[in-house]
Amino acid sequence: MDQGRFTEAALEMVASAQQVARAREHQQVTPVHLLTALLADASGVPSRVVDAAGGSPDAARRALNLELERLPKVSGAGGDLYLAPETARALQDANQMAESWGDSFVAQDVLLVATRRAAAGFKELPDAAALEEAAKEIRGGRSVDTKTAESTFDALERY
Numbered sequence: 621m622d623q624g625r626f627t628e629a630a631l632e633m634v635a636s637a638q639q640v641a642r643a644r645e646h647q648q649v650t651p652v653h654l655l656t657a658l659l660a661d662a663s664g665v666p667s668r669v670v671d672a673a674g675g676s677p678d679a680a681r682r683a684l685n686l687e688l689e690r691l692p693k694v695s696g697a698g699g700d701l702y703l704a705p706e707t708a709r710a711l712q713d714a715n716q717m718a719e720s721w722g723d724s725f726v727a728q729d730v731l732l733v734a735t736r737r738a739a740a741g742f743k744e745l746p747d748a749a750a751l752e753e754a755a756k757e758i759r760g761g762r763s764v765d766t767k768t769a770e771s772t773f774d775a776l777e778r779y
Contacts, residue, residue: 626726629770633657633728641701645693648704651739652691656684658732660711665770666732672754683744697722723764729755734757
């Protein structure tokens, strides 16, 4: 993962996913961890994208919590975390998707769509196509050309 290609907010989500995995004593950072981090803030861009796509961020958070409870715990592993192959693929896909959207940086909305594709079995979120459409609508035609671009998404509606 090229950290220089991610917005500050997207990097925070990746770090938060690692914290979720560590706090729950999981050895791998899975798409479920990343989705949990992305949807943790009810007023954040990813939650607004899910809402705009017809999903329920609250229901998704509850279902993600149940999924996290089902994952195996590893104690005494020294705190080493590994990216699950699906998570690594989601990060790569997010990079490619950002390029195809004309973005200079990978933003949270792109990360959400790519992670949703990687977590295809998770049914509590709208599908990736619906999320992509909602993300582009929220963006209002703007591209991500700075590391802080998410702060401008849907700004008029929020204020």
